[in-house]
Amino acid sequence: MYDLVLAAGNTLPDMRNGGIDPTELERAKVMENRDKELLDHARAVRDRAHAPYSKFKVGAAIVDEAGRIHVGCNVENAAYPLGACAEATAIGAMVSSSGNKIAAIAIVGGRSKLELCPPCGGCRQRIAEFGDANTNILLMDENGDIQRYTLAELLPLAFRLDGK
Numbered sequence: 001m002y003d004l005v006l007a008a009g010n011t012l013p014d015m016r017n018g019g020i021d022p023t024e025l026e027r028a029k030v031m032e033n034r035d036k037e038l039l040d041h042a043r044a045v046r047d048r049a050h051a052p053y054s055k056f057k058v059g060a061a062i063v064d065e066a067g068r069i070h071v072g073c074n075v076e077n078a079a080y081p082l083g084a085c086a087e088a089t090a091i092g093a094m095v096s097s098s099g100n101k102i103a104a105i106a107i108v109g110g111r112s113k114l115e116l117c118p119p120c121g122g123c124r125q126r127i128a129e130f131g132d133a134n135t136n137i138l139l140m141d142e143n144g145d146i147q148r149y150t151l152a153e154l155l156p157l158a159f160r161l162d163g164k
């Protein structure tokens with residue numbers, strides 16, 4: 001429960017009412033459900049991954065600035081460097097649907113079972129192109145344990161043409 005409150009805003013709980021603010025708790029539950037829904041989309045699209053070489057299937061689901069969800073999976077190629085990451089194909093789907101900004105992205109991957117699958121370095125930069133320091137990145141392992149990061153945590157000092 002304490003974790004839920006922290007996840008909602010990274011603030012310490014109000015100690016009145018035993019430290020639980022009902023409004024905050026409700027908000028945390030809504031966010032938790034949204035995170036799980038986005039992760040479910042990532043899991044579903046992972047099944048369609050084309051990964052005959054690495055056998056490492058990845059699914060990614062983005063919620064954009066309008067609340068729309070866009071999904072992508074990794075697409076490998078016999079010429080290995082031509083393979084595309086799930087995050088990249090999900091971003092392509094978002095842009096193709098006129099989405100402009102990544103509010104959150106969920107990523108799941110693994111061979112037989114889900115392993116914690118943080119985005120590769122290149123994809124962190126791809127996410128930065130359509131996100132900001134507070135963009136949420138959600139990861140989940142086989143046990144259903146969810147890890148939440150901001151882009152700033154995973155890509156400090158991101159490259160930007162304007163230097164900002």
Ligand SMILES: [Zn+2]
Nearest residue numbers: 085120122123
């Ligand atoms: Zn990648």
